[in-house]
Amino acid sequence: MSARSLVVVSAGLSQPSSTRLLADRLTTATVERLSGFGVETSVEVVELRDLGHDIINNLITGFPSPKLSAAVESLTAADGLIAVTPIFTASYSGLFKSFFDVVDPSALTDLPVLIGATGGTERHSLALDYAMRPLFTYLHSVVVPTSVYAASSDWGTGADGGTGALPDRMSRAAGELAALVRDSERSSRVIDPFALPAGFSPVGGYGAQ
């Protein structure tokens, strides 16, 4: 079996949180699909609540604590990301955004991403498409077409809720992510932190005509 690395970022604040619940359901569905492809998957869950102070300290000092650094390194070398946030005041939570603000903008390039969100009512579901999807597009990640929004009421719908019910959406999204993760080679890449830009010369001419 080949191996792939999946990182799950959950920005839920309460414990237990419905955001984490959604993240876990999406993870299980994705790992099952990958298993069906004969792909073994290692999963690392990053609970942003546990990193809250470290994230703010990084914003202030410019460097990550060892704990935050480990999370960012896992993300940088992941084959896939499941990112789930509660919707606060019409968008992803501030903590969720702050975490991605301290990640190097090039670290998520080509990363397959499944986006999910939770909220009290269905009225905020478009935040996935007007806020979260552009965030990952900016980072040059590959966001799967199906995103999953779970309102409080969704947790009361059954598996037979028909097309569009929560289990159906989770299954479709997991299938889309698993196919990209299967083909990802990100976790086996070797990154050279000292790679110089193409055409660099220590005596100049760099950037010139």
Place this chain on the structure above:
Amino acid sequence: MQFGIFTVGDVTPDPTTNSTPSEFDRIKAILTIGQKAEEVGLDVFALGEHHNPPFVPSSPTTMLGYLAAKTERIILSTATTLITTNDPVKIAEDYAMLQHVADGRVDLMMGRGNTGPVYPWFGKDIREGIPLAIENYALLHRLWREEFVNWQGKFRTPLQGFQSTPRPLDGVAPFVWHGSIRSPEIAEQAAYYGDGFFANNIFWPKEHYMKLIGYYRQRFEHYGHGTAEQAIVGLGGQAFMAKNSQDAVTQFRPYFDNAPVYGHGPSMEDFTEQTPLTVGSPQQVIDRYAGMRESFGDYQRQLFLMDHAGLPLKTVLEQLDILGEEVVPVLRKEFAKNRPANVPDGPTHASLVAKTRVAEAEKPFALGGISANVSVDSAAANQ
């Protein structure tokens, strides 16, 4: 091994009294601190360059020129000289002049500056920071080594038959360090020229700088200036001391908690664990810094930041007494232990002159001023 202090020259309110020094007070305090550094036996005083409040040192050679007259032995340096927004022609002239005024006790540390608006104020663009640092230094390097320079680059007016004046003292350019927090391009540049590389070290965990310095050392060897162990490395550091370590913690905490860079962020305990900041007894500072060469290899220059975050002048002078009398003498002994004979001492004007003369005698042609693979550890270089 050279020990010294560097200052950014911030004007910061003292959080314990809410009083802010005037620009006059702070400028005079910096000049007093520079003289005190020599008095307590340090080897280097380095001054920052800034063009935005709350920092005052916009004109470093004016202040260093004053210190040159008031001191006799200490090396006057910069931390850093803005190689991006200054005209390299003016840097060549200003620092060659300072070299003559100070009888050669001058070197420089190049930096890019990280304040976006300063670039356009000087007609530049921060997005071109690296190309500016590379091209401007290439010109500066030639201006100090070639009598007449013809030049055409991307960032300044071309030059035809330009002679920078005065010529460097004894025909030997001031030594140059290149400072960078994360750019391999700058480590590569320092290695290419055989110049020094300085890792600020104070705001980030040392593991980060260990990798960057390792890269510089490897490239220094690649370019034929000596072995990786012979590369010229400088490190920043930061300490606050009291005889009783708990007193140091209590006294420094309000300054730490309100400091311009890291204040209101991590706890002092976390920050001292994650960065080289050491708050405690002189012995704790000795232990921490004596251990630096385990991480970075034997190096040439250790600078401490001692006067920021609104610390009053009186406190800074007391700290310098402790540093000079109790810490540095012990560190000198510690760093001398088992130091390989082929690892050079910190560069001085005398050592550079000696090295240049040997190179001239041995080789009829000089490699663009780079005297590679010439091992001269003259007694004059020792501090």
